[in-house]
Amino acid sequence: xxxxxxxxxxxxxxxxxxxxxxxxxxxxxxxxxxxxxxxxxxxxxxxxxxxxxxxxxxxxxxxxxxxxxxxxxxxxxxxxxxxxxxxxxxxxxxxxxxxxxxxxxxxxxxxxxxxxxxxxxxxxxxxxxxxxxxxxxxxxxxxxxxxxxxxxxxxxxxxxxxxxxxxxxxxxxxxxxxxxxxxxxxxxxxxxxxxxxxxxxxxxxxxxxxxxxxxxxxxxxxxxxxxxxxxxxxxxxxxxxxxxxxxxxxxxxxxxxxxxxxxxxxxxxxxxxxxxxxxxxxxx
Numbered sequence: 001x002x003x004x005x006x007x008x009x010x011x012x013x014x015x016x017x018x019x020x021x022x023x024x025x026x027x028x029x030x031x032x033x034x035x036x037x038x039x040x041x042x043x044x045x046x047x048x049x050x051x052x053x054x055x056x057x058x059x060x061x062x063x064x065x066x067x068x069x070x071x072x073x074x075x076x077x078x079x080x081x082x083x084x085x086x087x088x089x090x091x092x093x094x095x096x097x098x099x100x101x102x103x104x105x106x107x108x109x110x111x112x113x114x115x116x117x118x119x120x121x122x123x124x125x126x127x128x129x130x131x132x133x134x135x136x137x138x139x140x141x142x143x144x145x146x147x148x149x150x151x152x153x154x155x156x157x158x159x160x161x162x163x164x165x166x167x168x169x170x171x172x173x174x175x176x177x178x179x180x181x182x183x184x185x186x187x188x189x190x191x192x193x194x195x196x197x198x199x200x201x202x203x204x205x206x207x208x209x210x211x212x213x214x215x216x217x218x219x220x221x222x223x224x225x226x227x228x229x230x231x232x233x234x235x236x237x238x239x240x241x242x243x244x245x246x247x248x249x250x251x252x253x254x255x256x257x258x259x260x261x262x263x264x265x266x267x268x269x270x271x272x273x274x275x276x277x278x279x280x281x282x283x284x
Contacts, residue, residue: 068099074107094199163279
């Protein structure tokens with residue numbers, strides 16, 4: 001069911017890793033994050049495909065940087081949505097790792113009479129996609145904006161993302177390392193398991209090899225993820241489709257789950273997590 005009959009519309013950004021066909025079918029506005037290589041800046045997916053981003057990343061002597069979507073991009077998105085809806089729910093990543101919510105708040109000032117509600121989801125990636133997809137489904141079924149926001153707020157403390165990275169270099173240089181900074185200095189000896197907890201990154205465990213870290217990631221999810229569709233279990237990866245598929249199959253078998261969605265993390269997230277990052281998200 002398309003969102004055309006709903007009076008509530010959804011705006012998000014490319015850190016939600018939504019499939020473009022889904023966004024188009026449900027009229028979700030997906031505002032691009034900004035990726036910077038030196039003095040060059042690109043709007044994620046709009047001006048820089050993921051394949052081109054990876055090519056540039058491997059060829060560059062300097063790590064890229066990211067910036068939140070310019071308020072003007074959000075202004076345009078809000079204007080398009082308000083042409084057909086009464087209310088906008090603008091759902092974005094944690095303010096601890098992204099300035100997107102601040103850009104949204106600035107853009108909202110251009111519409112003083114409009115009902116625009118901005119949500120800091122305290123998460124990112126596949127879990128953020130879950131927020132958006134649930135909001136869309138509720139809006140399409142006629143749930144009020146007040147009730148949708150209340151349901152999403154209730155989901156926030158239940159969200160969990162466990163992940164591993166090939167190196168902490170990207171998180172460190174990008175300034176998103178949070179409490180995992182304590183692991184710097186031992187990075188050559190360990191493969192850290194990390195957690196996105198209450199919107200910021202914290203160390204979870206230290207494991208000696210990538211193989212053991214991957215096994216422990218799967219074990220933690222099997223221990224802590226509810227065996228219910230309400231968990232909205234998902235797998236995420238940064239340029240490692242094969243490993244993500246293997247992990248999803250393992251979890252599907254061990255948890256008796258239905259097909260587990262796999263989200264391809266975009267350029268903005270890969271800039272900070274680094275290629276080869278793997279993550280699992282769910283809601284307790």
